[in-house]
Amino acid sequence: MATPKTASAAPPLPDLPLDDDKTVELADMFKMLGDPSRLRIVTATLAGPRAVGEIAAALGLSVSLVSHHLRLLRATRLVSAERRGKQVFYRVHDQHVARVIADMIAHVNEDAE
Amino acid sequence: MATPKTASAAPPLPDLPLDDDKTVELADMFKMLGDPSRLRIVTATLAGPRAVGEIAAALGLSVSLVSHHLRLLRATRLVSAERRGKQVFYRVHDQHVARVIADMIAHVNEDAE
DNA sequence: ATAACAATTGAATATATATTCAATTGTATG
């Protein structure tokens, strides 16, 4: 963020649709998926709404930890919550997230060959 | 027990092709894109091979910082390096990464509407 | 109201990591 040591003329780079704000927003989403526990939690909600305790039990994580992570995921709008009685069900917020994860899985699987 | 008190027809958790090792590997890749500086660096190499100093100047980052980040990106196989004379050119390692970033950009842009 | 269940929240901590600065390696050219 500070002024770099070497300052010279900046050659033109391709301008992608990414201003600084969008870049940070994008990075925040990737960061959310960049933690193994959170990635497991998100993938657990891919197939449909899941309760917090359900996710925690399935993944072998504490309910507290899962809740903490879900709060972050909700703040980044990667998942959304709906209360049904005592339980709160979480699901992926939209399809892009699912596709992104699918693409990355393809990336990892192709690397394995 | 087996039958829950509340009537919630919960299908079993989806078994994705994600064992623990793959999950960590996936998360590592997302983590690489989860830092704004690194995300800018990767997007700078999307259109073609770029030299380290070129990237640093274009993004307003120090050469040292860019090199540190490129080392991590190379270790995760998100970018690859090729030396040409004094300069070292980096490019995205394969197309999956480009598609993942494109999908996330779509995600962010749709949110803006 | 009390009890049991589900989830959130806050504090505390241990670890990870992004960035800077200085020194060093690699490369071409005088």
Added chain:
DNA sequence: CATACAATTGAATATATATTCAATTGTTAT
């Protein structure tokens, strides 16, 4: 060889963050 240019590397630091534990809020039923 020496000098300049390009990039890497290591150390040091400041900040971020993942996880745990205890306490609390919200919900349903007795």
